[in-house]
Amino acid sequence: MKKKLMLLGGIYYLVPVIEAAHKLGIHVITADYLPDNVAHKYSDEYVNVSIIDKEAVLSVAKEKNIDGILSFAVDPGVTTAAYVAEKMGIPAAGPSNSVEILQNKSLFRAFLKQNGFNVPIVKSYKDKSMALQEISTIPYPCIVKPVDSAGSKGVTRVDSPAELEKAIDQAQLFSIHSSDFIIEEFIEPLGTTSDADSFVVNGKLAFVSFDNQLFDKNAPNPFTPAAYSWPSSMSNSVQEYLTSEIQRLIDLLQMRTSVFNIECRISKNGTPYLMEVSPRGGGNRLSEMVRYAYGIDMIDCAVKAAVGMNFEIDKKSCNGYWGNVILHSNKTGKLRSVEVLPELERMVVDKTLFLDSGVEVRGFNGANDTVGTMFIHFDNKDIMDNYMRDVNRLYNVEVE
Numbered sequence: 001m002k003k004k005l006m007l008l009g010g011i012y013y014l015v016p017v018i019e020a021a022h023k024l025g026i027h028v029i030t031a032d033y034l035p036d037n038v039a040h041k042y043s044d045e046y047v048n049v050s051i052i053d054k055e056a057v058l059s060v061a062k063e064k065n066i067d068g069i070l071s072f073a074v075d076p077g078v079t080t081a082a083y084v085a086e087k088m089g090i091p092a093a094g095p096s097n098s099v100e101i102l103q104n105k106s107l108f109r110a111f112l113k114q115n116g117f118n119v120p121i122v123k124s125y126k127d128k129s130m131a132l133q134e135i136s137t138i139p140y141p142c143i144v145k146p147v148d149s150a151g152s153k154g155v156t157r158v159d160s161p162a163e164l165e166k167a168i169d170q171a172q173l174f175s176i177h178s179s180d181f182i183i184e185e186f187i188e189p190l191g192t193t194s195d196a197d198s199f200v201v202n203g204k205l206a207f208v209s210f211d212n213q214l215f216d217k218n219a220p221n222p223f224t225p226a227a228y229s230w231p232s233s234m235s236n237s238v239q240e241y242l243t244s245e246i247q248r249l250i251d252l253l254q255m256r257t258s259v260f261n262i263e264c265r266i267s268k269n270g271t272p273y274l275m276e277v278s279p280r281g282g283g284n285r286l287s288e289m290v291r292y293a294y295g296i297d298m299i300d301c302a303v304k305a306a307v308g309m310n311f312e313i314d315k316k317s318c319n320g321y322w323g324n325v326i327l328h329s330n331k332t333g334k335l336r337s338v339e340v341l342p343e344l345e346r347m348v349v350d351k352t353l354f355l356d357s358g359v360e361v362r363g364f365n366g367a368n369d370t371v372g373t374m375f376i377h378f379d380n381k382d383i384m385d386n387y388m389r390d391v392n393r394l395y396n397v398e399v400e
Contacts, residue, residue, distance in 0.1 A: 002027040003067040003307045008051040008077030010037025012354050017072050018042045020299045029064055051077035058084045068306030072281040075150030076176050079103050091308050093258035093279035102277055105147045105182050118273050122184035128168045135161045141186040146175040152224040153366035191233055193265040197286045199298055199313055200250055201257050206313040208243050210234055219330050219364040227325045227391040230293045231318040242272050259302045283367045284326055293322045321384040323376040325391050328364040333399030335361045340395050350375040361399050371397055
């Protein structure tokens with residue numbers, strides 16, 4: 001009988017996961033409460049259920065007798081996937097309580113501090129009134145975040161007490177499971193931050209990658225990633241330190257096998273920080289980009305891991321110089337066209353649009369406002385650095 005894989009969510013990033021599963025002869029079930037989501041058109045069957053309702057998803061998973069479950073690039077479903085896997089005794093990224101820690105920014109920061117990792121000054125709150133009572137003790141500038149959102153949704157930099165209340169309202173608006181939020185010091189990065197996909201096999205880092213995460217300072221939300229480039233500009237010594245700390249975290253949490261999306265940054269004083277470590281594929285087609293840059297098919301490995309099939313990952317170095325540009329508009333309107341800088345076209349190896357002409361486009365407030373992606377293979381580092389210095393000039397999204 002065919003193995004069955006349940007995928008939580010229905011966004012575009014799941015389409016290559018479905019295609020990889022089908023190549024392996026796996027029956028794919030997609031699940032969420034939005035039947036018009038694009039991935040459902042490619043799966044073998046669809047189930048209408050909220051992916052944050054653990055018991056409801058577990059009930060469906062038992063009914064369908066699934067062999068594996070993934071919440072690939074879909075952050076809200078990661079804890080549900082871990083819960084279902086644990087209850088059913090099928091392959092899991094790790095213990096469900098460990099996944100809960102990784103997925104909750106308040107719990108994660110507390111765990112890091114308790115175990116001697118570098119961690120920003122941070123305070124956790126359950127309601128706005130508590131934070132406003134302590135408004136004079138909060139370090140500015142600071143970042144206000146929901147404890148359980150992803151894709152930079154609900155994240156605001158606050159530079160003065162007068163801006164705090166509005167930022168809290170924004171964080172609570174985008175909270176998934178509760179109204180909890182954190183306020184932490186803003187770590188001004190030295191160079192670029194990194195947000196890349198890696199892979200853990202039987203509790204060991206089989207492959208770890210770092211990149212240059214770039215932003216659009218003119219976007220409505222300037223903390224939403226606007227581009228990435230490879231290889232990372234971080235020094236080898238910093239990469240080695242971060243790799244060691246990631247492995248230590250994996251050991252402490254007893255994680256098992258999964259693709260991991262990992263965000264890091266180095267402060268102006270040279271201190272490296274683990275900002276986010278999530279047992280899922282990253283958004284913005286990061287795992288697909290790794291296949292181009294490193295020759296490692298992380299989606300194929302993630303699917304095989306989820307259903308208990310054997311796979312291997314060979315450590316490889318980055319093959320050349322690469323860019324992943326997140327196509328977006330900074331204003332709302334109907335999409336007319338996406339034009340690429342003519343001189344760049346010969347270097348573009350993949351341009352994928354998620355929206356059709358005439359569809360409403362929103363200003364770039366979060367990852368869900370993405371129009372599409374563009375993968376670029378540069379001739380050398382100087383050319384990459386020159387183009388990636390200002391990614392907005394590489395393309396134009398016309399809206400009306």
